[in-house]
Amino acid sequence: MSSRRPLRWLALSSLFVATPALAQTGSIGEQRAIEMAMTDNPSLRAALIDVRQADQQVLSAEGTFVPILALDFGYTHTESPRASSTGEITKSQSDNWGAGAELRHTFPWGTQLTLRMEGNRTTSRVPVTSVAAQTATLGPTYGLTGRVSVVHPLLRGSGTTIGEAAIRQARLSRSVSERSRDQAASQLMRDVLVAYWELWYSDRATDIEKQARKLAAQQRDYTERRIKSGDLAPVDLLTFETRLSQLDESVAVAESSRRQKAVELSRLLGKDDPAGAISTSADAPPADLAAPVSLGAAQQAAMAQSPDIKQAEAQVTQARDKVKTAGENERARLDLEGYVQGDSLAYREVAPVASRFATEPAVSAHVGLIFELPLSGQTRTADRRAAELAVDSAQARLDSTRQSVRAQVTKAMVDVDTAKRRVELAEKTVKVAEQQVKAQEQRYASGEGIPLEVQQAEDSLRQARLSAERARVDRAQAVLTLEHLTGRLLSRYANTLSLPEGPRRDSAYLALRRPGPF
Structure with missing residues (x-):
């Protein structure tokens, strides 16, 4: 295995210390969210423990060929x-x-x-x-x-194929554990970032709803003053009161949704935040996330680097190795x-x-x-057949994983293209809606318009702003999904974390230090 440095969060996770409460976390950026998840998420810690356990199993298997000294004394x-x-x-x-x-x-040869x-x-x-x-x-x-x-x-029991079977299986099990760890880490990064931008969107949506409510309150107060001055009839105030009540409900729904998204992000970070106090510090979703140039390039990269596929491939390799020794204990002995x-x-x-x-x-x-010869070959035949079926099963799961990844890549590429187009259209809609609001306000102020037309224009502007923010978040999430499927998500964040010297440089993430395919 190539020499490589362990991630900081991989070294820190060996302490297995999780902070139970999200005290004084406040506003965090996406980089900080990743670091917190890598250190405190219990699911990832479990995957890291599995790798350490597999390391010990390899050491145990390698001790099979250590000489044994026996001393005896008796009367x-x-x-x-x-x-x-x-x-x-x-x-x-x-x-x-x-x-x-x-x-x-x-000796290894028996x-x-x-x-x-x-x-x-x-x-x-x-x-x-x-x-x-x-x-x-x-x-x-x-x-x-x-x-x-x-x-x-x-x-x-003759030959190194049989003699070293335990060592090979232990090493292959460690490889499966490492692939599972990579998959868990990449999936966690993707889930954390998706949850982070969902919370960001909820923050923006809550702000937009509150701004709309504030504007509606100002219009209600303005209308009330005009009614007192005799410019408008009292019935005109009911329209604005109804509108204000509707926006109060919208604000309450937005705040509830925002709290739910905060709790979900805190869970992924390995924290306990029932109050939903955590918030995002990003100004906007990253616009510089690069998607693959084509669907073919994305699928090719996913087939080569996807953590899900690599995990399934490691399981196939392990199953094939077991076939080599299946039924060996029931073989004739000479x-x-x-x-x-x-x-x-x-x-x-x-x-x-x-x-x-x-x-x-x-x-x-x-x-x-x-x-020595067993008088029946039933057990050996059954053991070999079971091992061969295990290979077929693992291969079928690998084929299913590849098919699933290809479908997910295709869907994500469509989502990226659609979200990009939605962002462009939503930004145009926002500009038109802003002009429409100004025009309706001027008409209403001059007495040519009615309150309903102003409210409809404001609703259109609010929906346009929400749609624009939603489209930006959807594009970022689609690109993040592509990066997870193609293995680039691990590489991108590994390169941004400080990497201290570690005692086991050969057990770190090889995939994290590998350049991406596009």
Whole structure:
């Protein structure tokens, strides 16, 4: 894996400390919102924990081929009864003290090598005659044994494909966890930014409704003064009172919607903000977000870089690797085994044991085959078929993910083009509506117009402004969706975060440091 630096929020997330309340957060920008989500969102923390868990599983699997040292020490007392020709029963006794050291190692290709050294001290007491209860003590006798044993599989468990299966699976599981983490991070970024701009729109919509309400109140007060001066009939005031009540309701609805959007954004940030105190500091949705030049370029980028597709591809790779070892435990076993052993003895002296073992040991050797065959292949066949079906299932999910991503890219491209056109048309509509309001106000002031015409013009202006803001937000959200689908969202925000040196540079986001395809 290429060397790369971990993101700051990835390092901070290892602390796993979430702030429960959104105290004194106030107004935040989109960059700050991303940083807060990357540090405190519990769903992303869970994905990061999964990667750390997978790292430990890899370390555990890699420890499979570490040599094992075994030490043993023991004492054995043995009594053996004997029957004489006269029917008398006598017993011989022996006492044995033994100590041994053994070093075992299994190689990736399946060979097991064992080195063992064993020493013992034995004393025996045997009857001298079968008549008298007299015994003779023999020893102590000192012995030293050394053995080198080798077992090599010829069928079951033979080769690195089988021997290293646990390591490969652990690494592939880590890759799946990393892809899941990337997908979770990209999806979280997209959701946070969408929620951020939804809150921004709710703020703007609330402001527009309040401005309309303020203007309606001013018109109501102006009409009331004209009624008092005798210029208008009292019935004219009812139109403005009705309009003011309608706008009061619109303001209440806008404020309620704004609070809901604030609570949703706070949830994504990993905060608790039931009062909806959080607000946005951006002046307008970013207009410099670049969409792909064509639908073909967008789909090509998505097929190569989409976090969803990469996650599904990693799952297919993992499933295919499992096929290599499926049913291996039910395969016929044929092991070649052998050992060479040296022994030496000394009577009542310890020193000669080692010298005799080195110069004139009693050598034993053995070579043989061990064959084992299950009498039914049902289990192995079923295991292999299940593994193959798992590959088919993973491949089908990958195909479905690719199809879904292509459809989402197409829809997002349509949304981008439509929103761009809507922004242009809404801005023109706002200009025309502003002129219409001025014209109707002048006509009403001169006595040629009626209050309803003024209200209709103001409604048109309010709706035009809301439509313009909605179109800007929709375009930004569509581009953000495209960036998520094509993997560019991770790269864009990774490049804006400060990246400290970390102890595990090889476990950071490779995708975050990769240039985009368009």
